[in-house]
Structure formats: C-alpha cells, structure tokens
Amino acid sequence: MNQTLSLLLQGLWNTVLLTAAAAVVAAACALLAGMGRISRDPIVRAVSALYVELFRGTSALVQLFWFYFALPILLGVSLPAFVAGVLVLGLNIGSYGAEVVRGAILAVPRSQHEAASALGFTRRQRMRYVVLPQAARAILPPAGNLLIELLKATALVSMITITDLTYAADRVREHTMQTGLVYGVTLLLYFTLALVITGGVRFLERRVSVGLRQDGVH
Amino acid sequence: MWSWDVAIEVMPLLLRGLWVTLQAVFWGMLLALVLGLAWALLRRSPRRVIAWPVRALVEFVRSTPLLVQLYFLYYFVLPAIGMRAEPLVTGVVALGIHFSAYTSEVYRAGIEAVPVGQWEASQTLNLTGWQTYRHVVLPQAIPPVVPALGNYLIAMFKETPLLSAITVVEMLQRALNFGSVHFRYLEPLTLVGALFLIVSLLSGILIRTVERRFLSPAR
Numbered sequence: 001m002n003q004t005l006s007l008l009l010q011g012l013w014n015t016v017l018l019t020a021a022a023a024v025v026a027a028a029c030a031l032l033a034g035m036g037r038i039s040r041d042p043i044v045r046a047v048s049a050l051y052v053e054l055f056r057g058t059s060a061l062v063q064l065f066w067f068y069f070a071l072p073i074l075l076g077v078s079l080p081a082f083v084a085g086v087l088v089l090g091l092n093i094g095s096y097g098a099e100v101v102r103g104a105i106l107a108v109p110r111s112q113h114e115a116a117s118a119l120g121f122t123r124r125q126r127m128r129y130v131v132l133p134q135a136a137r138a139i140l141p142p143a144g145n146l147l148i149e150l151l152k153a154t155a156l157v158s159m160i161t162i163t164d165l166t167y168a169a170d171r172v173r174e175h176t177m178q179t180g181l182v183y184g185v186t187l188l189l190y191f192t193l194a195l196v197i198t199g200g201v202r203f204l205e206r207r208v209s210v211g212l213r214q215d216g217v218h
Numbered sequence: 219m220w221s222w223d224v225a226i227e228v229m230p231l232l233l234r235g236l237w238v239t240l241q242a243v244f245w246g247m248l249l250a251l252v253l254g255l256a257w258a259l260l261r262r263s264p265r266r267v268i269a270w271p272v273r274a275l276v277e278f279v280r281s282t283p284l285l286v287q288l289y290f291l292y293y294f295v296l297p298a299i300g301m302r303a304e305p306l307v308t309g310v311v312a313l314g315i316h317f318s319a320y321t322s323e324v325y326r327a328g329i330e331a332v333p334v335g336q337w338e339a340s341q342t343l344n345l346t347g348w349q350t351y352r353h354v355v356l357p358q359a360i361p362p363v364v365p366a367l368g369n370y371l372i373a374m375f376k377e378t379p380l381l382s383a384i385t386v387v388e389m390l391q392r393a394l395n396f397g398s399v400h401f402r403y404l405e406p407l408t409l410v411g412a413l414f415l416i417v418s419l420l421s422g423i424l425i426r427t428v429e430r431r432f433l434s435p436a437r
Contacts, residue, residue, distance in 0.1 A: 053415075053419075054415065056418075057414065057415040057418040057419055058376070058411045058414040058415050058418070059376040059377070059378070059379045059390075059411075059414050060376070061379040061380055061382075061390060062379055062390055062407065062410050062411050062414060063411070065390065065393075065394065065403075065407055066407045066408065066411055069397065069403035069407060070403050070404045070407040070408060073219070073403065073404045074219070074404065148280075148281055151283075152281070152282065152283040152284065153283070154283075155283035155284075155285040155286055156285065156380070158285070159285075159383060166283065166285055166286055166289075169286070169289075170289070173289075173293065179293045179294040179297075180290075180294040180295075180298065183286060183289055183290040183293070183294055184290070186286055187278075187282045187286055187287070187290065190281065190282040190283055190286065191278055191281050191282050194281035194282070195281070
C-alpha cells in the first residue's frame, strides 16, 4: 500500500515537473514564433510559420516518437526521454501559443504603436513597454487553456517510459489489479492539478488587470 | 540515413492505418456531435439536479487526459459492464466522450448567441420547450458554429495515435511495429508525420470553404 502510494506520488511529482518545464519552453516558443510571424524580416516570418504549421498540423504523440526514435538516427545522438518529453510538449503547445500571441499583439490598437513612436520609443522598447503588457491581458485566458492542454498532454510521455502519473498508474494497476480505483484516483489527481492551474491563471488575470476600469481603459 | 526503398515499402501499411484512423474519427466525431449537443441542452435545464452534474462532468472530462480516460474505459468500465473490450470501439467511445466536452462548449456559445427576442417570440407563439429548440433556436445556433466544430474534427484526428496505447493498429502503431521488426524508425515515423500534416492541411482548407458557405451573408 505504502509502495503504491509512493509510486503514484512520484509520478504526480514528475507530471508537475514536466508540465512546469514544458510550460517554460512553450512560453518561449510562443513568444518568439508569435512575434516572428509578424516580423519585418521575411525569413523570420517564414521560419515561424513553418514551425507553427508543422507542430500544429501533426499529432503530439507522433512528434514525441519522432523526437525519441527518429531524430537520434538523423543526429547520431539520442535524447534522454525526459528531455525529449519536455522539448516536444513545449514545442507542440508553443505552436498553439504562437497564434495566441500573434492575435493578441495584432489586437493592441494601432494608436498605441503610434503613440509609442511619437514618444520616441525604439521598436524594441515599443514592444517591451507598450505592446506586450497590453497583449498580456488578451494572452492570459487562452494561455490558461493551453496550460491545461499541456498538463493533459504530459500523459503521453508515459508511452516513452517516463514515470509520470499515467505511467505510475499503469504500474500500480499491474500490481494491484484495482483498475477502477487506480485510474479513478489518477483522473481525480489530474483534475485537481487542472483546478490549481485554473485558479492560478484567474489570480494572474486579476493581477494584470489592476488599474483598469471595467471597460478596459487605463 | 533516409532510404526511399524503406519509405515505399512501409507506405501501403501506413495508408491502411490511415483508413483505420479515419474510421475512428468519423464515428468518434459523430458521437461527439450528438453527445455534445445533449450536454449543451441538459446543462441549460432549469432543474439544477440535471444541469449541475452535467456541467461537472463536462469540466472533468475536459480537464483530464484522453490517454487515462482510454485506459479507464478499456481496462475498467467496459469489462465491468460485461462488454468485451474491443479496442477500436473503445477508442471511438473515448474519443467521442472526450470531444463531446469540447463540442458542448461550442454548441453552448452558439445557443447563447441567439437573441433573447427569438425565445420570447417562440413563447408568444405557444411553442413548447422542445419545439423552440428544434424549430427556432438550434437552426440559428448551429450554422455559425460549424467551423468551430470542424476545428475539433481536426483536433480529434490528431489525437487518434493515442488509440495505439490500447492496441488499435492505426498509423502510428503500424509505424512502430514496422520499426521494431526492421529496426527502421526514421522513414515510418516521418511518413506518419507527413500524412498527418497533409490530412490536417487539407481538412483545414475544407473547413474554411465550408465556413464561407455557412457564414455568407446570402443566408
């Protein structure tokens, strides 16, 4: 019983770690590719678009197997399972996030860009101090949904033998044969993690909306 | 490195897997469309004992991994109710239930977008609740959300490789089987990715065409 519990807890912890690490990768990819898609440089635009289409157009599980089994053949070095997992989950969710970032940046009113230019901001400063802080408000709610998608997607790594919550549950099921109980508890644990994420995102949404009136004007 | 001979050898296998995948998506989506509509209507029920559990169920299904839901169904629910766990059927049921949580939200958005006046007019005309939905609300609520439903069709298609976990021999499973026999993973896995990309892009174009049809001002 104790062993069972500690195995599940270890799996839970690994799922949390994977989600957190992949979220960092995803956020970086989303910001880079999201801004890249509206860059002035046509090459940056093309590379960003290619990344987004490739990762959104194919299946996350296929990507995972490809990075784990096929990429090492091309590169001659194999990726540790955990690294492959974080990388693929991050790149996958990041490609969806890129579209969110792009949409949010484009939704910032034109006048804000113009006002920043009039104040003598450089392009970089304009993005950093004027556009992105306003885009953040539009990014957060969909980002919260993507974070839950990411949490759910971490279950895939159990198929490349990472001991996440799903893998641990599978092991426990084999030992105890308490199938309904084990998977029921596992589903509840995932649901709890999702609730924590939802709560966290709501908190952040309130934080970035501080100082705004109801109509969203400063 | 890359060998075209291997690619040509594995291609027919993968296409047969694609056919299994498409079947799973077809039936799964049908189930998701029907169940999702049922959830959307039930959660609008004035009776809280009906509305509340349905809302909780939708939220739960949407926040938990499809893979675990698959295992739960395959190893527990189906055996427990005395059904032989046929992998493809289990997969279709799991896909259908999982995506019904998403489609129900889409229907809900569509229903909520129907102007209040339409409800009031139906009431004035003495239509029953069912008649109001059937003849007034749903015909206005569903067409605008068809593109959003279509996006979930593509999303479901991309989730089908998960069915390999319960031994459905779809594309990914065939690629992995081929890989383990011939020890060639590069070509089969890359081709699976390419096939996914092609079908996703084509369906995306198709959905945008349908979108123009449904959202054209002529209607």
